[in-house]
Amino acid sequence: MEKQLFIINEVRTNNFNDSQVADKIGTLWSEAKQYQQESRTFYGIYLDYESDFFGDYTLCVATDYQAFMGAKVMIIPQQKYHVFPVKNDVFTTWQEIWKLSLNRSYLFDYEEYLPDGSILIHIGLNT
Template identity: 40%
Template sequence: MFFAVNSVRTNNFTDENMIDKIKALWQEAQTKITNDTGCVYGIYHHYQNDYRGDYTLSIAVDHPIDHFSALITPNPIDNYVVFAVNDDHEDKIYQTWQHIWGLEQEGKLLRAYDVDFEKYYPDGRVEIYISILN
């Protein structure tokens, strides 16, 4: 279960303000979780269809913090493929997403489009969890 800090609805391909929305989302979240020492998550959910459609991005933590709601619960039967990001720089994260989209285009990754997430560890590591069809 993830406890959402804030959320935004956007689209990677048709929303001209997507980058600004996501940056503002992360900046706002960082002010709310400044004293938190656990993992932080970028949760992708409520997909319109595939990666070209609208989706909701929520910044969340995995434990209760005052005034955050338990917004997102991944389906317990979902299977995930985990992609390690070589660097926590946003360009490397985006390159990993491009790789994921490429695998999907090639038919090598059958995504469920349920709840996907980026997991940001306190030590700087980042992993992207993609829900897949069984």
């Protein structure tokens, strides 16, 4: 089943070569918080990878409901995903993922921020 998401905002960055990466991501999420609603899910979407996790990528913040008129619509692509529950914090979980030998597609990855406070990271895999 395809899931439709509504993009709130987005930024292009790089985890290793952009000295402003933390500020860009922090600002992105701060701006999105005005649309946060109780019992709704938020998404951090990673796409348009230049190469792999060392290259540039686009990060979008999205919701599963239309937060405002004119929001760009995106569909989560059908592909195999490995799901990682976040135990401590999101950045630490990403660092652990980067160390793994996964057959990543680098097509579409996403973080799912659930209403109960739990966070899941979905990593797109090649089949």
